[in-house]
Amino acid sequence: MTGPDHSSPQPKSELVHRHSGVVRVTHWINVLCLTVLLMSGLQIFNAHPRLYWGQYGADADHAVLSIEAEETGDSVGGITRIGSLSIPTTGILGASKVEGELSPRAFPAWLTLPRYQDLAAGRRWHFFFAWLFVINGFLYLIYGIVAGHFRRDLKPNADQLTARHLAREIADHARLKFARGDEARRYNALQKIAYLIVIFALLPLMLATGLTMSPGVNAAFPWMLDLFGGRQSARTIHFITASLIVTFVAIHIAMVLVSGAWNNMRSMITGYYAIKPERPPA
Amino acid sequence: MSILLSRRRFLGLSAVGTSALFLNGCDRLTQNEDVQRVLEKAETLTETAQRTLLPRGALAREYTEADLSPVFKVNGTSAPDGEEYARLMAGNFADWRLVVDGLVRQPLSLSLTDLKRLPSRTQITRHDCVEGWSAIGKWTGVPLGLLLQSAGLLPNARYIVFYCADDLGATLDGTGRYYESLDLVDAFHPQTILAYGMNGVDLPVGHGAPLRLRVERQLGYKHAKYLMRIQVTDSFAAIAGGKGGFWEDLGYEWYAGI
Numbered sequence: 001m002t003g004p005d006h007s008s009p010q011p012k013s014e015l016v017h018r019h020s021g022v023v024r025v026t027h028w029i030n031v032l033c034l035t036v037l038l039m040s041g042l043q044i045f046n047a048h049p050r051l052y053w054g055q056y057g058a059d060a061d062h063a064v065l066s067i068e069a070e071e072t073g074d075s076v077g078g079i080t081r082i083g084s085l086s087i088p089t090t091g092i093l094g095a096s097k098v099e100g101e102l103s104p105r106a107f108p109a110w111l112t113l114p115r116y117q118d119l120a121a122g123r124r125w126h127f128f129f130a131w132l133f134v135i136n137g138f139l140y141l142i143y144g145i146v147a148g149h150f151r152r153d154l155k156p157n158a159d160q161l162t163a164r165h166l167a168r169e170i171a172d173h174a175r176l177k178f179a180r181g182d183e184a185r186r187y188n189a190l191q192k193i194a195y196l197i198v199i200f201a202l203l204p205l206m207l208a209t210g211l212t213m214s215p216g217v218n219a220a221f222p223w224m225l226d227l228f229g230g231r232q233s234a235r236t237i238h239f240i241t242a243s244l245i246v247t248f249v250a251i252h253i254a255m256v257l258v259s260g261a262w263n264n265m266r267s268m269i270t271g272y273y274a275i276k277p278e279r280p281p282a
Numbered sequence: 283m284s285i286l287l288s289r290r291r292f293l294g295l296s297a298v299g300t301s302a303l304f305l306n307g308c309d310r311l312t313q314n315e316d317v318q319r320v321l322e323k324a325e326t327l328t329e330t331a332q333r334t335l336l337p338r339g340a341l342a343r344e345y346t347e348a349d350l351s352p353v354f355k356v357n358g359t360s361a362p363d364g365e366e367y368a369r370l371m372a373g374n375f376a377d378w379r380l381v382v383d384g385l386v387r388q389p390l391s392l393s394l395t396d397l398k399r400l401p402s403r404t405q406i407t408r409h410d411c412v413e414g415w416s417a418i419g420k421w422t423g424v425p426l427g428l429l430l431q432s433a434g435l436l437p438n439a440r441y442i443v444f445y446c447a448d449d450l451g452a453t454l455d456g457t458g459r460y461y462e463s464l465d466l467v468d469a470f471h472p473q474t475i476l477a478y479g480m481n482g483v484d485l486p487v488g489h490g491a492p493l494r495l496r497v498e499r500q501l502g503y504k505h506a507k508y509l510m511r512i513q514v515t516d517s518f519a520a521i522a523g524g525k526g527g528f529w530e531d532l533g534y535e536w537y538a539g540i
Contacts, residue, residue, distance in 0.1 A: 039308075048414035055345065055408060058415035060353035114312040119412065120533035121312045127540065128324035215410050216539025219499045220336035222343045231408065231416050 011277035016185065018273035023149065026140040027268055033133035034245065036125055039113035041242060042106075043122030049094075049106030051239055055230035064236060069095045069104030076102055130210065137203060144199075153187065154196055160189035178259040181278035191255075194248065202245050209238040329537035338467055342498035345406040350481065351417040354409075356488035359448035359460070362508050367447045375492040380476075384443075384514035387434035394478060394492050400424045403475050411502040412534065419489075421496050422479030427470040430514070435466075438516045441526070442469045444495055447508035450528055462506040463518050463526040463536070464497060473498040476509065501538035503529045 019027075050063040057063070066081045067089070078094020080087045091097075096108035098116075109115040113125050144150040159165060169190050172178070179188060187195070211217045212224045212234035228234040256264045260274075267273035311317045361367075370378045375394050382390040404422040430442070446460040468474055475496050478485050485491045490507025497504045504527070518524065523531025530536045 044414065048411070050415070052415075055349060056351045056416045056418045058351065058353070058355040058411075058417050060355065061351070114309045116309065118312070118533075120529075121318075123412075123535070124318065124321040124324070124533070125312070127328060128321040131324050131327055211540075213410075214332075214540035215342060215408075215501065216332045216336060216499045219340040219342045225343060231410065235414060 013274040013276055015272045015274050017271050018267045019271050020143075020147070020149070021271070022140070022143045022147070024268055024271060026136050026143070029132065029136045030140075033129045033136060034249070036113060036129040037133060038242060038246065039111060040122045040125035040129070043112040043114065043117075044119060044126060045239065046106045046112060046117060047119040047122075051236040052232040053229065053236060054232055055225070057232035065239075067093045067106040071104075076104055078104075130207075134207060137207075141199075154192050154199075156189045156192045157186070160192070165189065176258050180276045184275050194252075198245065198248050202241055202248070205241045206238065206245065209234040209241060213238065325535045325537060328535075328540055332537075332539045333467065339471070340499075342407055342473055345408065345418050347406065347420070349406065349418050350420060354417045354419045354481070354489070355411075355415065357411060357502065359450055359507065360488045362446075362448035364447070364449070367508070370447075371487065371491070378492050380493060380509060381511040382429060382433045382514075383511070385436040385439040385516060386430075386514050387436065388432070390429070390433050392429075397424050397476065397478060397493070400428060403472070404479075405473055405475070405496075405498070407473070407496070407498045409502050409505065412529075412538065420481045421475065421477040423475035423477035423493070423496065425472065426474045426476055426495070427472070429476065429512070430469060433514070435514055439466070439514045440516045441465055441514075441518055443513040443515055443518055443521060443526075444506040444509055445511040445513065446506050447510050458528075459522070460506060460508070460528045461522060462495065462504055462528070463521075464495075464504070468497050468500065471497070471499070499539060503527070503534065504538050 049067040050057070050059075051065040052061055053064050063081070064083060066079075068079055068081075070077050070079050076090075076095045077088060078090040078092070078096065080089045080093045090102070092108055094104070094106060095102055096105050097103070098105060098109055105117070112122070114121050144154075160169075166189055169188050173190060178184070208224065209228060211221075212228050213231055218225055218231065225231060225234070228237055260276075263274050378394060380390075380392045380397065382392070401424070402422055403425055404420065406418060406420045408416050408418050410416045426442070441463050442465075443463045444461060446462075448460045449458040450460050451458045464474070473496070476493050477490075477496050478493050480486060480489055485494060490509070493509040494507040495505050495509060515521075518526040522528075525531045526536045527534075
């Protein structure tokens with residue numbers, strides 16, 4: 001571990017303790033959970049690759065989204081329909097290769113858990129990791145409140161919420177320019193807002209819409225059906241929210257890579273993050 | 283720096299190794315019995331949580347006529363094979379009898395007319411298939427609890443097993459006969475009925491004529507169609523694949539509340 005070296009004419013990086021043990025452990029358990037939940041979720045979706053709005057929805061009803069196969073003569077093609085939009089998606093969605101042969105399949109084998117079609121197995125993976133996700137998330141929330149993690153690390157500071165500051169952050173992000181020096185000791189405002197949306201909106205929404213698909217939970221809490229506009233709406237929102245989480249993860253990983261991949265990875269594994277010194281004024 | 287480099291290499295190699303292991307290993311983990319036994323613990327957790335935290339008598343939502351699905355999807359068997367069922371159907375199920383036996387004081391054998399003479403319940407409920415779709419239908423039938431009460435359960439009664447007329451494929455024991463089972467909590471739930479009517483008419487063959495089970499707080503595969511016999515038992519371990527139902531023997535949850 002190195003500290004700041006004041007004798008050197010050129011300032012060096014300073015290692016700071018950025019992530020607590022609880023944050024690191026719950027982060028990686030969450031990575032595992034979300035990966036398994038996504039892949040087993042796509043397996044479950046494949047059992048009925050149509051989404052509806054309202055209380056009911058089956059083959060004869062209007063679908064807001066469908067990922068299906070269409071057979072023309074000997075060949076099979078994949079069609080994804082969103083509203084009135086029809087997109088040919090052969091090879092990826094609707095029809096993709098299973099053991100070398102193009103077959104009807106909503107999401108491709110390499111995205112589902114297990115790779116072969118098995119709804120029962122997909123459900124077993126999904127519900128086990130849903131429980132782990134809930135327990136892990138619950139522990140994280142308690143820690144975040146008790147240890148002051150949300151208040152200290154995730155709540156945007158007053159100076160970060162000014163229009164000028166936010167505009168500058170957006171411009172900096174667009175140019176892939178990341179904070180150095182003291183400003184790198186805290187998360188930037190866009191980062192904080194993104195994390196807060198995921199932690200307090202998207203992940204809880206995932207759980208709530210998942211539970212709203214349970215006929216057992218429906219009987220006890222029928223208001224959840226009203227909240228989401230019905231079981232089939234809840235299923236559709238579950239799918240949309242999952243897509244938003246995937247979008248977040250894609251951007252999150254991209255930002256981790258472009259803003260110092262090894263430094264970021266180290267901080268989420270060992271806890272220590274190197275603060276780069278400010279660039280000397282040119 | 284050299285420490286950092288070797289750590290980098292270590293992290294890089296672990297990342298590559300982990301993802302390869304993950305992608306190749308998922309199917310193998312799915313087929314590994316020990317892994318599956320661990321994953322199955324979640325079913326027990328779900329069942330315990332729902333039975334403990336949710337009120338046992340809570341009613342499934344009942345909808346109105348305006349909410350009915352225009353088309354109620356026929357799923358699973360659309361018409362049972364076999365001469366016996368064909369004969370019963372040809373006779374408009376006049377010769378059909380529902381047998382209630384097992385751990386009861388008074389075994390019963392009831393005709394459709396007998397059942398229709400008993401107090402009935404009509405409910406408009408949502409049917410949720412394990413595949414993900416839902417359909418709303420109106421069901422009329424005899425509360426199962428009423429029948430069980432008149433048969434009189436013996437003290438060691440734990441489960442109600444439903445035997446059906448339809449074959450749905452080869453199960454582990456070589457037969458493909460559909461069957462299902464419930465515990466006493468769901469068996470005596472007020473909305474658990476043996477339905478002989480659907481959407482105001484006699485139960486159609488596609489939906490399980492002459493009689494099907496409705497167990498509104500669980501998924502569709504629990505709602506056994508084409509009922510022939512109801513057996514009260516203390517265990518279903520010795521029946522067919524031993525998991526308590528046709529789909530359960532193929533790996534689906536016995537407690538289908540989610």
